[in-house]
Amino acid sequence: MSALTVEGLRKSFGGLEVLRGIDLDVAEHEVVCLIGASGSGKSTFLRCVNLLEPVDAGRIVVAGEEITGRGVDVNRVRRRIGIVFQAYNLFPHMSVIRNVTLAPTKALGLSRAEAEERGLELLRRFGLADKRDEYPDRLSGGQQQRVAIVRALAMRPDLMLLDEVTSALDPELVAEVLNVIRDLAEGGMTMVIATHEMAFARDIADRVCFLDDGVILEEAPPEEIFTRPREPRTRQFLQRITDAGRL
Amino acid sequence: MPEPEPTPLGSRRSRILGGTGDGGGRSTAIAIVSTVVFFGLVALLVRSSPGWPEVRESFFNADEFRDSWRDIVHAFGLNVRIFLIAEGLILVFALLLAVLRSVPGPVFFPVRLLVIAYTDLFRGIPTILVIYILGFGAPALQLSGVPTSPLFWGVVSLVLVYSAYVAEVYRAGIDSVHPSQAAAARSLGLSHPQALRHVILPQAVRRVVPPLLNDFIGLQKDTALVALIGPVEAFRQSQIEVAGSFNYTPYLVTALLFVLLTIPLARLTDWLIARGRRRELAAGGR
Numbered sequence: 001m002s003a004l005t006v007e008g009l010r011k012s013f014g015g016l017e018v019l020r021g022i023d024l025d026v027a028e029h030e031v032v033c034l035i036g037a038s039g040s041g042k043s044t045f046l047r048c049v050n051l052l053e054p055v056d057a058g059r060i061v062v063a064g065e066e067i068t069g070r071g072v073d074v075n076r077v078r079r080r081i082g083i084v085f086q087a088y089n090l091f092p093h094m095s096v097i098r099n100v101t102l103a104p105t106k107a108l109g110l111s112r113a114e115a116e117e118r119g120l121e122l123l124r125r126f127g128l129a130d131k132r133d134e135y136p137d138r139l140s141g142g143q144q145q146r147v148a149i150v151r152a153l154a155m156r157p158d159l160m161l162l163d164e165v166t167s168a169l170d171p172e173l174v175a176e177v178l179n180v181i182r183d184l185a186e187g188g189m190t191m192v193i194a195t196h197e198m199a200f201a202r203d204i205a206d207r208v209c210f211l212d213d214g215v216i217l218e219e220a221p222p223e224e225i226f227t228r229p230r231e232p233r234t235r236q237f238l239q240r241i242t243d244a245g246r247l
Numbered sequence: 248m249p250e251p252e253p254t255p256l257g258s259r260r261s262r263i264l265g266g267t268g269d270g271g272g273r274s275t276a277i278a279i280v281s282t283v284v285f286f287g288l289v290a291l292l293v294r295s296s297p298g299w300p301e302v303r304e305s306f307f308n309a310d311e312f313r314d315s316w317r318d319i320v321h322a323f324g325l326n327v328r329i330f331l332i333a334e335g336l337i338l339v340f341a342l343l344l345a346v347l348r349s350v351p352g353p354v355f356f357p358v359r360l361l362v363i364a365y366t367d368l369f370r371g372i373p374t375i376l377v378i379y380i381l382g383f384g385a386p387a388l389q390l391s392g393v394p395t396s397p398l399f400w401g402v403v404s405l406v407l408v409y410s411a412y413v414a415e416v417y418r419a420g421i422d423s424v425h426p427s428q429a430a431a432a433r434s435l436g437l438s439h440p441q442a443l444r445h446v447i448l449p450q451a452v453r454r455v456v457p458p459l460l461n462d463f464i465g466l467q468k469d470t471a472l473v474a475l476i477g478p479v480e481a482f483r484q485s486q487i488e489v490a491g492s493f494n495y496t497p498y499l500v501t502a503l504l505f506v507l508l509t510i511p512l513a514r515l516t517d518w519l520i521a522r523g524r525r526r527e528l529a530a531g532g533r
Contacts, residue, residue, distance in 0.1 A: 050434055079436035089431035093449050102445060103435035155435060 003028045003190040009058035018044045020214035031185045033201035034194040036211035042194035046161040050083045082152030083161040086168050088144040090136040097132040100151045122150045142173030162193040210234045311496035315488040322484035323504045326470040333405045341410040345417035369411035378404040382476030401473030409466050416458045420451030460516040
């Protein structure tokens with residue numbers, strides 16, 4: 001069974017159609033990277049999969065259950081899908097450990113002790129245990145983003161969506177976040193990753209999808225898409241990235 | 248990142264005495280001299296006015312002061328009680344209004360409409376009219392179980408009027424929390440009320456504490472309006488004193504009491520605003 005199946009997903013904002021029919025199938029334990037220019041629809045796509053944006057048309061099926069149907073409990077769906085944002089979006093009025101335990105206690109009904117145990121285990125795994133009582137504004141961008149990933153993982157999601165999670169970071173902090181994602185991939189986490197880090201996508205992805213103007217124009221294993229792109233638009237995009245010294 | 252520029256607002260120097268930031272001793276001296284000269288001139292002008300002896304006799308009478316201050320201070324206790332009770336109720340009721348106004352979805356349109364109508368109504372009617380209408384109107388209905396005490400209806404009027412203002416302050420706070428915070432909370436599976444309760448409101452309320460205190464300074468003063476329907480609070484008591492002696496000194500005593508009550512709250516508000524600004528500057532320099 002696929003971890004995620006998307007069929008004919010469409011989404012407009014006002015008169016602007018951002019997603020014009022996306023089809024995507026993600027197997028369990030698969031890592032799919034979405035690449036494409038800004039405005040190609042990567043972020044909107046991820047937000048739709050997490051039901052943060054209502055979709056206009058199409059179906060989204062997560063582990064066999066259609067989540068775009070009527071009467072679906074969005075809160076229950078979101079507990080199974082973790083999303084990490086470009087701007088971290090940590091809760092600034094809460095310590096790291098409260099950030100991580102809030103949803104497990106309130107949405108899953110875990111006891112505080114259980115949630116803290118679960119949270120601390122994750123913080124330790126990603127080298128953040130000593131930050132448990134710090135507030136987000138005392139952390140570096142890289143640390144904040146790692147906490148945001150831990151916060152999502154604390155819900156034990158079946159699927160993780162990462163939305164350009166390194167784009168807001170200073171260059172020297174990118175690696176620590178990418179290492180966390182690599183670690184997750186090795187642990188078998190199913191992930192859909194929107195990214196501008198082509199080298200990373202090439203390294204980690206099982207499959208790379210090139211989004212252009214609201215559709216997946218080309219999808220292929222990384223070696224293939226980065227060395228022998230079929231579509232002229234893909235070639236053009238990768239050429240621009242190469243010229244910028246980012247590949 | 249460059250360190251944030253030190254600004255007059257961000258510095259710890261008193262903004263009452265300081266101003267330029269450098270040469271502190273000299274600016275303080277200038278401030279003191281200019282203050283003494285200014286108020287000296289004002290005092291001279293007042294005292295040289297033709298009516299001064301009479302005004303001094305009827306407003307600054309030491310004997311009257313001695314005779315009246317005890318009773319007025321006693322009556323002022325009622326102002327403080329009205330203020331404290333009304334404030335507690337307003338904080339809760341206004342928050343409820345603000346939350347109801349932010350409930351999403353077309354189903355709740357009538358709820359939002361009702362809250363908007365409420366705030367429009369009670370921000371529009373002068374407080375004094377609300378007090379008169381409720382204070383005389385509600386008891387006149389002669390419904391069993393409805394209190395007839397003017398004090399009760401005075402407090403209700405203040406709560407109704409000020410909740411309309413404070414609800415708007417809360418709403419501004421809620422709106423000031425970036426939507427990405429709600430998105431982050433909802434993405435973790437929290438329901439809308441949970442996101443509001445644990446993520447949005449704590450941040451919103453923290454931001455609006457200074458404007459809230461500002462509204463409460465207004466409320467402290469408006470407790471005197473309750474006197475118009477009967478209860479003997481400080482203003483009413485001073486009117487009684489004046490009626491007995493035809494001397495206006497008791498009014499001045501009452502004014503003094505209100506100022507004394509207001510100053511600590513005003514300084515606390517200033518301090519909270521300055522602290523908030525310092526924190527924002529510190530966070531911005533990160």
